[in-house]
Amino acid sequence: MQTQIVNADFKESIKLAADVIRSGGLVAFPTETVYGLGADATNKAAVAKIFAAKHRPAFDPLIVHLANTKMLPSVVSTIPEAAQSLIDVFWPGPLTLVLRKAKEIPDIVTAGLHTVAVRMPQNESALALIKEAGGPIAAPSANSFGYPSPTRVEHVIEDLGGKIDLILDGGVTQVGVESTVLDLTCAPPSILRPGGVSRESLARILGKVSVSSAEEGEILKSPGQMKQHYAPRAKVLLFGGKRREKVIKTMQKKIAELQKGNRIGIMVPEEELAHFTDTDGIVLGLGSFATMEQVARELFATMRALDNRGVNYIFALAPPKEGIGLAVFDRLFKASGSQLIEVD
Numbered sequence: 001m002q003t004q005i006v007n008a009d010f011k012e013s014i015k016l017a018a019d020v021i022r023s024g025g026l027v028a029f030p031t032e033t034v035y036g037l038g039a040d041a042t043n044k045a046a047v048a049k050i051f052a053a054k055h056r057p058a059f060d061p062l063i064v065h066l067a068n069t070k071m072l073p074s075v076v077s078t079i080p081e082a083a084q085s086l087i088d089v090f091w092p093g094p095l096t097l098v099l100r101k102a103k104e105i106p107d108i109v110t111a112g113l114h115t116v117a118v119r120m121p122q123n124e125s126a127l128a129l130i131k132e133a134g135g136p137i138a139a140p141s142a143n144s145f146g147y148p149s150p151t152r153v154e155h156v157i158e159d160l161g162g163k164i165d166l167i168l169d170g171g172v173t174q175v176g177v178e179s180t181v182l183d184l185t186c187a188p189p190s191i192l193r194p195g196g197v198s199r200e201s202l203a204r205i206l207g208k209v210s211v212s213s214a215e216e217g218e219i220l221k222s223p224g225q226m227k228q229h230y231a232p233r234a235k236v237l238l239f240g241g242k243r244r245e246k247v248i249k250t251m252q253k254k255i256a257e258l259q260k261g262n263r264i265g266i267m268v269p270e271e272e273l274a275h276f277t278d279t280d281g282i283v284l285g286l287g288s289f290a291t292m293e294q295v296a297r298e299l300f301a302t303m304r305a306l307d308n309r310g311v312n313y314i315f316a317l318a319p320p321k322e323g324i325g326l327a328v329f330d331r332l333f334k335a336s337g338s339q340l341i342e343v344d
């Protein structure tokens with residue numbers, strides 16, 4: 001299949017993409033978080049193509065994307081009060097709500113669950129596409145299953161070129177990590193995946209909110225959450241601990257140990273760059289932990305860049321689990337196969 005790539009800024013591109021969606025095809029499109037791979041959420045055959053193109057297992061449900069809240073009743077059966085309050089504050093934006101599903105949504109979208117994940121992205125092209133297509137679009141991230149999510153059009157081409165109909169090129173995505181997935185069918189509401197909207201800002205609206213991911217022990221308890229995900233081909237070694245100096249020393253020691261016969265990649269915030277040199281490996285800065293939004297924006301692209309340079313180990317430093325740092329930690333932790341190297 002020939003994959004057509006068009007500029008998302010043009011009206012004609014949106015029209016073309018909406019035609020593809022309406023006729024049951026696949027379109028990769030930008031959102032504020034990462035690129036999504038979209039199909040008509042009410043068309044079973046089209047949604048099946050998403051799973052095939054990504055090599056995604058059928059048990060992993062998709063997020064349904066809306067252009068406005070008028071579309072919500074065709075996706076969910078009830079809108080609890082808490083959902084409405086969150087929608088008022090965070091939509092459009094990187095918050096996905098898990099609610100009871102409406103019957104219009106086929107089982108393939110939700111992997112047979114009675115719940116559905118739904119969000120309204122904060123990206124003009126995405127909203128225009130959904131509006132023009134005339135209904136909700138089911139879309140996972142537009143990467144091969146398990147690989148880091150795409151934040152640039154090149155990443156989509158790398159993973160899905162030749163396998164999908166169209167890519168809307170909307171440049172680099174703003175947030176860089178995926179949306180926060182919040183389950184509102186339990187009490188207290190539970191964060192299934194930390195993301196672009198922080199736990200702290202959700203707690204401000206909801207009061208109590210639990211996190212069923214990112215806290216190391218917890219991940220293993222919740223079924224459906226994979227121990228390894230968002231992972232580059234290289235083995236990710238994630239280091240953390242309270243005393244930064246000691247953590248860095250441990251990283252340096254491990255690098256020296258692995259140097260022989262390996263190609264090492266190092267991915268650290270700018271403030272730690274001085275501790276590593278070209279003789280250690282390929283060293284890439286990742287923004288500053290003081291501006292974690294920037295780290296989030298660069299995270300997946302940096303993992304892919306190191307992979308493309310043929311490293312077989314990636315050394316990374318765990319960020320503090322505050323604000324969007326929790327999402328960055330979660331992605332690094334999953335990329336490491338859920339193995340944090342704690343230095344104390």
Ligand code: TXA
Nearest residue numbers: 033035036061062063098115116117140141178179181
């Ligand atoms: O930012 C994002 O969320 C991006 C953009 C494209 O919107 N999408 C995205 O989709 O990251 P995906 O498929 O890569 O991740 C969706 C997550 C998965 O972890 C999936 O298991 C979970 O949402 N999910 C979907 N439906 C669910 C449901 N009914 N109950 C619980 N978890 C659900």
Ligand code: MG
Nearest residue numbers: 140141142149
């Ligand atoms: Mg994904």
